[in-house]
Amino acid sequence: MTTRSTIRRWAGVAVAAALAGSLAACATPSGGSEQGSASAEEIAAALQKESSITVWGWAPQLEPIVEAFEEKYPKIDVKLENVGTGNDHYTKLQNAIKAGTGAPDVAQVEYYALPQFALSGAFADLTGFGADELEDQYTASTWGSVSIDGGVYALPQDSGPMAMFYRADVFEKLGLEVPTTWDEYIAAGQAIHAADPNAYITNDVGDAGFTTSMIWQAGGQPYAVENGTDVTIDFADEGSTKWADTWNQLVENELVAPISSWSDEWYQGLGDGSIATLVIGAWMPGNLESGVPDAAGKWRVAPMPTYEEGVAAAAENGGGGDAVLEQSKNKLVAYGFLEFLNGPEGAAIHAANGGFPSTVADLESEDFLGYESDYFGGQKINEVLVQASKDVVPGWSYLPFQTYANSIYGDTVGQSYANASDLNEGLAAWQEASVQYGIDQGFTVNGK
Amino acid sequence: MTTTSSTARTPMRTSRRRARGRQRWIGWAFVGPFMAVFALVLVAPVVYSIGLSLFREQLVGGTAFVGLENYGTALADPKFWEALGRVVLFLVVQVPIMLGIALVASLAIDSARLFASSFFRISIFLPYAVPAVVATLMWGFMYGTRFGLIGNLNDAFGIELPAPLSGSWVLASIGNIVTWEFVGYNMLIFYAALRVIPTDLYEAAALDGAGAFRIIRNIKIPAIRGAIVIAGIFSVIGSFQLFNEPNILKSIAPNAISTYFTPNMYAYNLSFSGQQFNYSAAIAIIMGLVTAVIAYVVQLSGSRKEAVR
Numbered sequence: 001m002t003t004r005s006t007i008r009r010w011a012g013v014a015v016a017a018a019l020a021g022s023l024a025a026c027a028t029p030s031g032g033s034e035q036g037s038a039s040a041e042e043i044a045a046a047l048q049k050e051s052s053i054t055v056w057g058w059a060p061q062l063e064p065i066v067e068a069f070e071e072k073y074p075k076i077d078v079k080l081e082n083v084g085t086g087n088d089h090y091t092k093l094q095n096a097i098k099a100g101t102g103a104p105d106v107a108q109v110e111y112y113a114l115p116q117f118a119l120s121g122a123f124a125d126l127t128g129f130g131a132d133e134l135e136d137q138y139t140a141s142t143w144g145s146v147s148i149d150g151g152v153y154a155l156p157q158d159s160g161p162m163a164m165f166y167r168a169d170v171f172e173k174l175g176l177e178v179p180t181t182w183d184e185y186i187a188a189g190q191a192i193h194a195a196d197p198n199a200y201i202t203n204d205v206g207d208a209g210f211t212t213s214m215i216w217q218a219g220g221q222p223y224a225v226e227n228g229t230d231v232t233i234d235f236a237d238e239g240s241t242k243w244a245d246t247w248n249q250l251v252e253n254e255l256v257a258p259i260s261s262w263s264d265e266w267y268q269g270l271g272d273g274s275i276a277t278l279v280i281g282a283w284m285p286g287n288l289e290s291g292v293p294d295a296a297g298k299w300r301v302a303p304m305p306t307y308e309e310g311v312a313a314a315a316e317n318g319g320g321g322d323a324v325l326e327q328s329k330n331k332l333v334a335y336g337f338l339e340f341l342n343g344p345e346g347a348a349i350h351a352a353n354g355g356f357p358s359t360v361a362d363l364e365s366e367d368f369l370g371y372e373s374d375y376f377g378g379q380k381i382n383e384v385l386v387q388a389s390k391d392v393v394p395g396w397s398y399l400p401f402q403t404y405a406n407s408i409y410g411d412t413v414g415q416s417y418a419n420a421s422d423l424n425e426g427l428a429a430w431q432e433a434s435v436q437y438g439i440d441q442g443f444t445v446n447g448k
Numbered sequence: 449m450t451t452t453s454s455t456a457r458t459p460m461r462t463s464r465r466r467a468r469g470r471q472r473w474i475g476w477a478f479v480g481p482f483m484a485v486f487a488l489v490l491v492a493p494v495v496y497s498i499g500l501s502l503f504r505e506q507l508v509g510g511t512a513f514v515g516l517e518n519y520g521t522a523l524a525d526p527k528f529w530e531a532l533g534r535v536v537l538f539l540v541v542q543v544p545i546m547l548g549i550a551l552v553a554s555l556a557i558d559s560a561r562l563f564a565s566s567f568f569r570i571s572i573f574l575p576y577a578v579p580a581v582v583a584t585l586m587w588g589f590m591y592g593t594r595f596g597l598i599g600n601l602n603d604a605f606g607i608e609l610p611a612p613l614s615g616s617w618v619l620a621s622i623g624n625i626v627t628w629e630f631v632g633y634n635m636l637i638f639y640a641a642l643r644v645i646p647t648d649l650y651e652a653a654a655l656d657g658a659g660a661f662r663i664i665r666n667i668k669i670p671a672i673r674g675a676i677v678i679a680g681i682f683s684v685i686g687s688f689q690l691f692n693e694p695n696i697l698k699s700i701a702p703n704a705i706s707t708y709f710t711p712n713m714y715a716y717n718l719s720f721s722g723q724q725f726n727y728s729a730a731i732a733i734i735m736g737l738v739t740a741v742i743a744y745v746v747q748l749s750g751s752r753k754e755a756v757r
Binding site: 087091094120198205206229259260263264265268400401403404407408410411414415417418437440441442443 | 509706717
C-alpha cells in the first residue's frame with residue numbers, strides 16, 4: 001500500500017500484460033505437419049537416436065516414469081518441468097501456444113481442459129501415430145474423454161470414476177443404512193444433522209468439477225460441441241435439473257457443511273466424522289490415507305448413490321492424460337514417450353505410486369482387484385472403484401473453454417450455495433455467463 | 449550543479465557556451481540511468497498496454513483492431529462498476545479509520561506521556577513487516593467460524609458472531625486486515641512529521657495557557673498536514689489496487705469473493721483465466737487513470753487548504 005509497492009505492482013501488471021501481448025503478437029510457426037503421422041517402426045527408430053524432449057506436468061508419478069523411460073531409452077533426454085498445478089499450468093501452456101515457441105513437447109492435461117486445447121489445434125491428433133489402435137487398452141469413459149471430433153488428442157493416464165466414501169462408524173452409531181439412492185442419501189443427511197448440529201452428511205460449498213460430474217451421473221449433457229466451434233450450453237436439460245432438484249434439498253436446508261474441500265477444516269471434519277461421506281473420484285483413498293491418518297479403519301467405500309434403485313450409474317471426477325503439442329519439433333519421440341508413459345509400463349509405475357489407472361489390464365488385474373486396504377478396514381476397495389469405472393454414463397463432453405467457465409463458477413452457482421437458494425437459478429446464471437464468454441471469443445453459441 | 453565561480457573565471461563567450469553545453473550533457477548523463485530504467489519498466493509497458501487495449505483477440509477468429517471498443521465495453525460493464533464501487537466504499541470507510549488510528553497512535557507516542565513508548569511504537573509497526581500474503585492467511589484462519597478464533601469465541605461465550613467470511617461481512621474483514629497491516633506504517637509517517645515541529649512552539653503555547661488538546665488541534669495537526677495528505681494519497685492508491693487480500697481469501701471464501709471483487713482482481717482474472725488480455729489491458733488503463741485523478745484531487749484539496757491558511 002505504499003507508492004513503492006504500488007509502482008511495483010502496476011509495473012508487474014503492465015509487464016505481465018506486455019509479455020502476454022508480445023507473446024500473442026508472434027506468429028505461430030508452421031511445421032510439424034511433416035511429423036503428423038509415422039509408423040511404429042519410425043517411432044521406434046527415433047527413440048534410438050540422440051534427442052531430447054520437454055515434458056510439463058505436476059503428477060507425482062511422472063518422475064519415476066521418466067526415470068524408467070530414460071533407463072530404457074538412454075539416448076533420449078527427458079526434461080520434466082513442473083510449471084504449476086491445474087489452472088497455472090494451463091495458463092502457461094496457453095501463453096506458450098500463443099507465442100508459437102516455448103511450449104513443451106508433452107503436457108499433462110486433465111480431461112476437462114482437453115477440449116480447449118484439442119479444438120484450438122494446440123495438441124496434435126495422435127491417430128496418425130497409431131493411437132486409435134490403443135482404444136482397447138483403456139476404459140470406455142477415459143477413451144471417450146480423449147477422443148474429440150474424430151481424433152485422439154491425448155492418452156489417458158489416471159481416471160476418477162466416482163464412488164461414495166463414507167464413515168462406517170458414523171452410520172453404525174446412528175443405526176443408519178448406507179444409502180444406495182439419493183433419496184436415502186438425503187434422508188441420511190437429515191438424520192446425521194439432526195443427531196448432531198455440527199455433523200453433516202458431506203461438505204459442499206460449490207465446486208465446478210463436482211457439479212459437472214454430478215450432472216454427468218444424472219444423465220445430463222449440458223454441453224455439446226460440434227465442429228469445434230458450434231457450442232450448445234443447456235443447464236435446463238433433464239439431467240441437470242434432476243441433479244439440481246435433488247441437491248437443492250440438501251443445499252436449501254443447509255444440510256451440507258459449508259467447508260471448502262482441501263481446507264484444514266475439511267481434513268479435520270473428515271478426521272472427526274463431522275463430514276460423514278464424500279462422493280468423489282477413485283483417486284481419493286491415497287489422499288485420505290495421507291491427509292487423515294487418524295481415521296484409519298473408519299472409512300469404507302460404496303457405489304455412488306443413484307436416482308433409481310438398482311440402476312448403477314457413475315461419472316468421472318477429475319483425472320487426465322498426456323498430450324503431444326502441435327508445436328513440438330520432435331513429435332515421434334514425444335509420442336514414443338507418451339506410449340511408454342500411458343502404456344503398460346508407465347501405468348504399472350503410476351499405479352504402484354498411488355494413482356488410479358485408466359488401463360483395462362491394470363484395472364482387471366487380480367493383484368489390483370484383490371488389494372485389501374488396511375486403511376479401509378481390509379475392504380477390497382478396488383472392486384467397488386473398478387465397477388464404478390464400468391458404470392460411467394456415456395456421452396458427456398466438456399466445453400472448449402471449460403477452464404474459464406470453471407473459474408466463474410463461484411460468481412454464479414456459488415451464489416446459490418452462499419444464499420442456500422435454488423441451484424437451478426445459479427446454473428442458469430452460469431450458463432448465461434458462459435454463453436456470453438463463448439460469443440465474445442468467437443464461438444457460435446446456443447444457450448437454450 | 450552550476451558553479452558561479454567557474455563561469456566567472458572563464459569570461460570568454462565561446463568557452464562559456466561550450467561549458468554550458470557540456471554541463472547540459474552531464475546533466476543528462478546523471479539522469480540517464482534513471483530515464484533508461486523508467487522508460488523500460490514503466491513507460492514501455494504502459495505504452496504496450498495501451499496498444500494491447502486497442503485490439504481484440506479471440507480463441508476463434510484471431511486478432512482484430514477494434515479501436516476504443518474495449519474501453520466502451522468496460523464503461524458499460526456492470527462487473528467493472530461493481531468492482532470499482534466496492535473499492536470506493538472500501539476507500540471511504542477504511543482509509544479514514546486507518547489514518548485516524550494511526551494519527552491517534554502517533555500523537556500518543558509524541559505526547560511523551562506514554563509508558564514504554566518505543567515498545568508501543570514497534571509493536572504497532574510490526575504487522576507492516578509481515579508479508580501481506582502471510583497476514584491474510586493468518587487472519588483467514590482466525591476468521592474461521594468452526595475451528596478459527598471466531599469459532600472459539602462463539603464456543604467460549606455461547607454467542608453467534610457474524611461470520612467474517614460471509615458475503616456481507618467479507619469486505620469489512622478485509623478492511624480489518626488492511627488496517628492492521630498499515631496502521632503502523634502510517635503512524636510512522638505522522639510520527640516522523642511530528643518530531644520535526646520546533647519545540648519552542650509548544651513552550652510558547654504553554655505560556656499562553658494552551659492545553660494538550662489545544663496544542664494538538666492548533667499546532668501539531670496543521671504542522672503535519674503535508675504528511676497526512678501524503679499518507680492519504682498512498683492509501684487511496686492502495687485501496688484502488690486492492691488485490692492480495694481478497695485474492696488469497698478467495699480460496700477459503702470462494703462464494704463470497706467473486707472473480708471481479710476488485711478492479712485489479714477483475715483485470716487479473718480476465719487475462720489469466722479468460723485469456724482476454726486486450727480487455728484486461730483496457731480495464732487496467734482505466735483504473736490507472738481513475739487512480740491518478742483521485743490521488744490528484746486528494747493532493748489538490750490538501751494543498752489548497754494549506755494555501756488558505
